[in-house]
Amino acid sequence: MTYLRDMSIRRKVLAVIMLTSSIALLLACGAFAAYDWLSTRESLVHRLATMADVVGANCTAALVFDNTEDAQQTLAALRAEPRLVAGDVYNRAGRAFAHYGSRSPSDRLPQPVLPDYRFGEDYLEVWRPIELDGERLGTIYLCSELSELEDRMARYGQIAVVFLVAASLVTLLIGSRLRAVITEPILRLQGAMQAVRDNPSYSVRAEKHGDDELGQLADGFNAMLTRIADRDEALRTSLVEKEVLLKEVHHRVKNNLQIIASLLDLQANSITDDATVEVLRESRDRVRSMALIHEHLYGTEELGxxxxxxxxxxxxxxxxxxxxxxxxxxxxxxxxxxxxxxxxxxxxxxxxxxxxxxxxxxxxxxxxxxxxxxxxxxxxxxxxxxxxxxxxxxxxxxxxxxxxxxxxxxxxxxxxxxxxxxxxxxxxxxxxxxxxxxxxxxx
Amino acid sequence: MPLLSLPFSPKSVNRIRLLIQRLAMFVGLGLLLCTADPSAAQDKPSEYQVKAAFLLNFARFVEWPEGTNQDTLRICIVGNDPFGDAFQTILGRAPGSQPVHIMHPAAADVPGVDCHILFVSDSGSRELARILHQTHHEPMLTVGDADGFARAGGMVGFILRNNKIRFQINSTAATHAGLRLSAKLLRLAEIVDDGGDD
Known part of the structure; x- marks a missing residue:
């Protein structure tokens, strides 16, 4: 799951496309195979029943005139169908009358089943009544191998695999082109984001390619950039104004300190006591050293x-x-x-x-x-x-x-x-x- | 394959076919009960019970010419009647079936009788050649159990093969008489010809 999460969008989109189409194909193949399996079984039953009816009809006279040899000959014609492993004719009382095939017949007709066919593991059995003019003369039983159904399913599996591979290739081809519809706008948006991150200016804008969610995303991204740029500009302006103001303040502080220093100087000039003059001079020098600081402050690029x-x-x-x-x-x-x-x-x-x-x-x-x-x-x-x-x-x-x-x-x-x-x-x-x-x- | 045509409306044709089918059904049922499944019957059926059942079953595989009245299956037995009550036994097991009329015309009257099936018993075969000659254009299925019956011009002759009752069919004779025999029936039979070797 982590692998999927960290996959790139391109791969993710392609993976989703491939997965979806493969599942759909598998389902379709499965449905077709299931349908074919059912219909093949049905047609196998129908074919075997028809064969049983035809053979049974040819056995009516043999049954009526109690001629087993003739029935045997009729059944022998089943040789033409190699998948047929057994064919038995039972008389009206359910006694074995004639037999064909390598399997030894049961003496009595197996219990009547409904419907008149049964699928074994690898064979199909069919029971059909033998009738003459509406009168039931007996029963014919045929047993056929199911290799045809198995072959068919195996062939179906092969076709499905080939089809799946071919369809996957086509899907890969088409999907890798179509995924650009989704991934391109995202990648462009990502590119715009990187440009903004790497470039201090907010002049970059995301390209918009339609009015879908990604288009709205690009719009929102651009709107955010515009607002950030506006605020940035406002902040800069405000900062410049404050700097100007601060310089002005330092300037005035310096001026006032110089005035104080000058006042101390003037005061010293009007005093005759040397000690006092000395104190006033020292104070003046201290004030000057502070004034000098403020002078340097408003003179420099960086205030403070x-x-x-x-x-x-x-x-x-x-x-x-x-x-x-x-x-x-x-x-x-x-x-x-x-x-x-x-x-x-x-x-x-x-x-x-x-x-x-x-x-x-x-x-x-x-x-x-x-x-x-x-x-x-x-x-x-x-x-x-x-x-x-x-x-x-x-x-x-x-x-x-x-x-x-x-x-x-x-x-x-x-x-x-x-x-x-x-x-x-x-x-x-x-x-x-x-x-x-x-x-x-x-x- | 149409059984009957001109004198009947299609409706009545269908009705007749239905009747025949129903009749045949009960006959066949009886036959099977006594022949095909001996354990179900009390005794093993006698030779003439089998032959009687065969006679009744022949009717299911034979088409008479169009225009033949088939309301009742008429069976004529010429000569001594070897069947005894075989027909009654078989038909009695299928109550409600369409009537089967058994007639015993004299050999001399044969050319004039109106039957679907003419059985010439072994004892009546002294006049066999004449009877077959006189009836060879009549739409009657001639059946007999004399040796070489079919080769002599009869249509169906009972024989014994491996202790089982089988039959020979002279299809030329049937064709001459305007009868059509089902291929299924022909397949069970030994096919012979007039004067041909067995």
């Missing part, structure tokens, strides 16, 4: 994702410019990494704090180099490694980066935790701050 390399470049330039240390080199080196906004903002703020700290404290002589790197973690480890290293005076031994009173280091510590990072500090040859972080939602 930041190309870290470009961003870090811009950020470093911006921070370095605000400190105006011409002899300190700021060297960002970032792998080709894309992060989502949730990770990118903490990263930006961390870089901002560490770079600012370096520029502020590491180079009292105003000369040195700061390297900023973001790289993928070495093979076998997840996440990224962010490094800010300077070759300046180094962090004082009293300062613990994880438990510092400085707002900047506190921020770094908190932000590193936010992005599941681990902060390490290396004080050999300047200060190297390294954060191994692993964003939960990788971009």
């Amino acid at each position: 994702r930041i190309d870290l390399s470009d961003y870090v470049q811009d950020l470093c330039s911006s921070v370095a410019a605000s400190y105006g240390l011409n002899n300190v080199q700021v060297l960002p080196k970032v792998d080709d990494i894309v992060l989502n906004i949730d990770t990118a903002i903490p990263c930006g703020l961390i870089i901002n704090e560490l770079l600012s700290n370096a520029l502020k404290y590491a180079f009292p002589e105003g000369k040195g180099c700061v390297r900023i790197e973001v790289r993928r973690a070495p093979e076998g480890e997840m996440g990224y490694v962010m490094t800010v290293a300077d070759d300046g005076v180094g962090l004082p031994a009293s300062v613990d980066p994880t438990a510092s009173a400085s707002l900047g280091l506190q921020l770094v510590h908190a932000l590193a935790q936010q992005i599941h990072g681990v902060l390490t500090c290396d004080r050999q040859g300047g200060t190297t701050m390294r954060i191994h972080f692993n964003p939960l939602r990788p971009a």
